[in-house]
Amino acid sequence: MTVPDLARTIAAQVARVPGIVAVSLGGSHARGNARPDSDLDLGLAYDAAHPFDLAALSxxxxxxxESGSASATPPGGWGPWVDGGAWLTVEGQRVDLIYREVRRVEKSVGxxxxxxxxxxAQPGHPHGIxxxxxxxxxATGLILxxxxxxxxxxRARLGGYPxxxxxxxxxxxxxxxxxxxxxAAKGLKRGDVHYAQGCLYQAVMAMVQTLGARGRAWILNEKGAVALAGALPGAPPNFAGRVNAALTALDVGAVRNLAAEVG
Known part of the structure; x- marks a missing residue:
């Protein structure tokens, strides 16, 4: 995997901030499917027992x-699981610095x-984290x-997908x-479209998680998850296209057919 030069440059600078334990590249750039408009996601590992220098990072x-106005949040500033970080634009590239507390990473591996x-529950993640x-x-990132x-x-302890x-x-x-x-069917019968939509979404995500587990594919984010699951062995033909059509039409029967094919 080719690491963008900008990622290495920023990682080297961030690594000099006192208290930053490690820096990694995540997201689409680490997975090799980045688009021209994809953000550059850098994970900043820290140990809460030895806090990093927030003023130095800011x-x-x-x-x-580029605007000279970006600043870093305190740990927890973005919620309990996304944690915190900063949003920057560097040389025209959107860059996200995202905190990860190493003891919580260790527990996650366990x-x-x-x-x-x-x-x-986590804002920004409708399915949750x-x-x-x-x-x-x-498992999917690149340690810089x-x-x-x-x-x-x-990562060695994790050893891949358990x-x-x-x-x-x-x-x-x-x-x-x-x-x-x-x-969902009951919600539509009552005219409760909002509830039905939520149920249909959860039904699809349950299929996505099932296909991901069977294919040993890490599901990191709801964005692109249907396409990822649809490309896995055992997925129903044209899974992503059929999901999109069914959700647009609130077609419970079509989603039920997909669920039967997933099994």
Missing amino acids: ALCRDLD DALAGRVSVH HGHHYAAEL HDPSGRLERL ASLAQALEEHYAWQPGFWLDG
């Missing part, structure tokens, strides 16, 4: 940002290995700076489409 953000499934989310980021080897040791997690996710989600679709 000063660096102002120096890097949850993944143990097959523990938990889902947590799973407890193994940080482990998924670690890790002098102590802390992230590398965690079979225990795949089994647990399938057990958690495989039965759910039918449940949500029954709710």
Whole structure:
């Protein structure tokens, strides 16, 4: 995987901020499917027991940002799971700095290995964030700076996609489409479109999670998740196209047919 030069340049500067343990590249640039308008996502690992220098990081953000006005949030500034960070524009490229507390990454790896499934509310994530989310980021990202080897040791411990997690996710989600679709049908019968839409969305995400578990594919974000699942072995033909058409038409029967094919 080719790492953008700008990512390496920014990572080297951020790594000099006291308290930053490691820096990694995530998102589409790490997965190799970035588009020209894709943001550059850099994860900043820190240890809450030894807080990083927030003032120094904010000063660096102002120096890097084209507007000179960017600043870094305190940890937790963006919610319990996204945590915090900064939004910058550097040389015309949108750059997201995103905090990750290493002890929570360690727990996430442990949850993944143990097959523990938990889902947590987080603004910006309509399906929620799973407890193994940080482990998924670690597995799919590229470590750019890790002098102590802390992230590398965690990734080695994870060792890929755990079979225990795949089994647990399938057990958690495989039965759910039918449940949500029954709710959607009742909602439409009552004229409660809002409720029906939510149920249809959850039915689709349950199928996405099931296909991801069977294909050992990390589902990191709702954005692009249907296309990702549709490209996996065992997915129904034209899965993404059929999902889009069914959701647009609020067609419960069409989604039910897809659920039957997913099995």
